Amino acid sequence: MMKVVGIIALCLFAVAFADDEVKEPSACEEDRARRQNATLTESILHLIPTCDENGDYAALQCFTANDWCVCYRRNGENINTPSKNIKSCDCIRQADDAKTTGDTYVPRCDKNGYYRSKQCERDECWCVDKNGNILSDPQVGNVSC
Numbered sequence: 271m272m273k274v275v276g277i278i279a280l281c282l283f284a285v286a287f288a289d290d291e292v293k294e295p296s297a298c299e300e301d302r303a304r305r306q307n308a309t310l311t312e313s314i315l316h317l318i319p320t321c322d323e324n325g326d327y328a329a330l331q332c333f334t335a336n337d338w339c340v341c342y343r344r345n346g347e348n349i350n351t352p353s354k355n356i357k358s359c360d361c362i363r364q365a366d367d368a369k370t371t372g373d374t375y376v377p378r379c380d381k382n383g384y385y386r387s388k389q390c391e392r393d394e395c396w397c398v399d400k401n402g403n404i405l406s407d408p409q410v411g412n413v414s415c
Contacts (some may be wrong), residue, residue: 296325298346319346329359330383341366341383358383361402377402387415 295303298321305318319342320328326344333339333352341349341359349359349366356362361379368376375391384400394408397415406413 296321298322298327299325301346329363330356353381355381356383358400361385364402388413 298319302319302321305316308316317331317333317340319331322328322344327342327346329341331340331342337354338352339354339356339359340352341356341362343349343363343366349362350356360383361377362383365377365379367373375389377389378386380386380400385398385402387397387399388395389398389402390396391408393410395411395413396404396408397406397413398404405415
């Protein structure tokens with residue numbers, strides 16, 4: 271009898287503390303599911319979006335049937351037009367965010383979407399790698415990267 275009571279108590283405890291919150295799919299996740307169920311012709315013409323861990327649209331979105339990619343805002347809007355050159359969208363998205371918010375620093379990106387080696391804000395410039403990691407301290411005047 272004590273075993274039965276113990277098992278029932280354990281079950282009630284598990285039910286009481288179980289995470290019963292069901293996460294609703296995000297707009298990106300719903301869009302992805304809809305496009306995955308599209309016909310073959312539709313899926314070739316449209317990309318199937320990738321969502322980040324928060325359920326937002328990932329910055330870099332690529333068509334599955336070819337080498338064309340495009341950069342997206344978190345809400346699923348295109349930042350730029352599709353291109354075969356785009357390999358990264360971190361810089362492009364940061365620049366887009368900065369322009370939207372009125373930030374004084376807007377990163378400069380190359381045609382592949384990577385950060386240009388020389389970045390400047392007002393009269394100071396510094397060097398970064400292609401992922402935007404700072405390689406030198408900001409300096410006034412000419413900076414050679």
